[in-house]
Amino acid sequence: MSSIIPVKEFAERRRKLMERMAPDSIAIIPAAPERVRNRDVLHPFRQDSDFQYLTGFGEPEAVLALIPGREYGESVLFCKEKDPEKELWDGFLVGPEGAIEGYGLDDAFPVSDIDDILPGMIEGRSRVYYPLGKDQGFDTRVMDWVKVLRSKVKSGAHPPGEFVSLEHLLHDLRLYKSANEIKAMARAGEISAEAHVRAMKRARKGGNEYNLEAELIHTFMEHGARSTAYPSIVGSGANGCILHYIENTAPLHEGDLVLIDAGCEVECYASDITRTFPVSGKFSPEQRAVYDVVLESQYAAIDAVRPGNHWNHPHEAALRVLTAGLIDLGILTGTVDDAIASEAFKPFFMHRTGHWLGLDVHDVGDYKVGEAWRLLEPGMVLTVEPGLYIAPNNTDVDEKWRGIGIRIEDDVVVTKEGCRVLTNGVPKTVDEIEALMAG
Structure with a gap:
């Protein structure tokens, strides 16, 4: 159960979603399935973000049904029953009664009874909102329920007329963070910042990338953040030029930079921080020159994050500073406008300047509305992450720049x-x- 997001906020989210659903519809949102790591060992369970957003319920083998206008309650949860023997082996189970009392659901049933109960809730509803494609096994189960209803049409059954994705309605809600959500993300940011500081302090030549990864994990766990928001990137030397480097096994060498991209989760809300620093504690003149260009570009991008600006404004601001910097350093030639138009910067800056952030590290929400970039509005949370990556094998640039990734x-x-x-x-x-x- 969440300690930051109150039960009433989850209920309000469900209410807002049902307001946006069509009349005579039903939404079916399954929890994340458990994933096998190998043989009989499971990966640590992490709840599906949409299910988490609507319930705060942290168990697998659960299904939420939202049924606007249902006489006996519009929010219905199917979950595992209380079972003393199972709880002896695997830990506490909330159970249907606990789901109603502790999570504010209107009604709850054992998930073992879902085949007998949920098809009856679907019948008579014209539209089913359901995330097809996320869980093949559950997809088959839902389709089987509908097939049975369709087979009984001549007997008076009323199967649904259409299936519709819930994502557009739900993900638009998730894009705007509440004060409590921002509180959770700020806490994740505080813990992650402390982890980066700890790693910086302990970087030494002769150490290894995984030693720094261990410092990150130590700090996350020490503060109760038991999950990383994504696999940590600890790239020293030329590994910092690999955008999604996660091997984290190379030795740390004097004179190299280390790029760490790492963040933890707090109540499933992500943080996402990247810093780049020298193993020796001192930047070389070349490293400092590139670093200052990236930092100035980030300042420009952050300054462009304001209501009324569109999503691409921060990227455009960062790109101009990065491109101008590459020209000033002699890595590119010509004018800024020409270099941007010809994409001459692309070998050195090949990604966007940011992404939405929330329950997913690359969070949901459209970047465009129609053909236009989306306008930034209060409550939206995003990353700002410009960089420059000068590949070690790029013979088009002076050797002194090669292998610098920031x-x-x-x-x-x-x-x-x-x-x-x-x-x-x-x-x-x-x-x-x-x-x-x-x-």
Whole structure:
């Protein structure tokens, strides 16, 4: 059960979603299935983000049904029954009664009875909102219920007329974070910032990337954040030029930079921070020159995060600074406009400047409305993460630049006045980083 998001907020989310659903419809949202790691060992369970958003219920083998206008309650949960013997082996189960009392559901049934109960709830509903394709096994089960209803049409059964994805309605709600959601994300940002600081302080030549990954995990767990939001990236030297490097097994060498992209989850809400720092504690002149370009581009992008600007404004702002910097360093030639138009920057900056952030690290929500970039509005949370990556085998640039990979990333919430950075707890300027590592 969430300690930050109150039960009434989950209920309000369900109410808002049902307001957007068609009359005489039903929404069926299954929990995440458990995943086998190998043989009889399971991966640690992590709830499906849509299911989590609507219930806060953390168990597998559960299904939420939202039925607007149902006489005996519109929010219905199917979950595992209380079972003393099973709980002896695997731990506490909430049970149907506990789901009603503790999670604010209107009605609840044993999930073992779902084949007998849910088809009757579907019957007479013209539209079924259901996330087809997320869980093949459950897809088959839902289709079987509908087939049975269709086979009984001549006997007076009324099967649904259409299946519709729930994602557009639900994900638009998830895009706007409440004060409590921002509180959870700020806490995740605080813990993650502390983890980055700890890793910076313990970086030494002769160490290994996995030693720094261990420091991150230590800090996450120490503060009760038992899950990373995504696999941690700890890339030293040229590994920092690999965008999604997760091997984290290379030794740390004097003179190299280390790029760490890592964040934890708090109550399933993600943080996402990237910092780049020198193993030795001192940037070389070339490393500093590239770093300052990336930092200035991030400042420009953060300044562009404000209501009324569209989604692409921060990216455009960062891109101009990065491209100008590459020209000033002699890595590119010509004008900024020409270099952007020809995409001459692409070998050095090949990704977007950010993404939505929330229950998923790459969170849901459309970036465009129709053909136009979406306008930024208060409550939206996004990352700002420009970078420059000069591949070690790029013979088109002077050797002194090769193998330098730098990214700087923070989590930002749009406010009425502009934006607020949620991840300020970790140093970012060259002087701040060198001072921290010297201490």
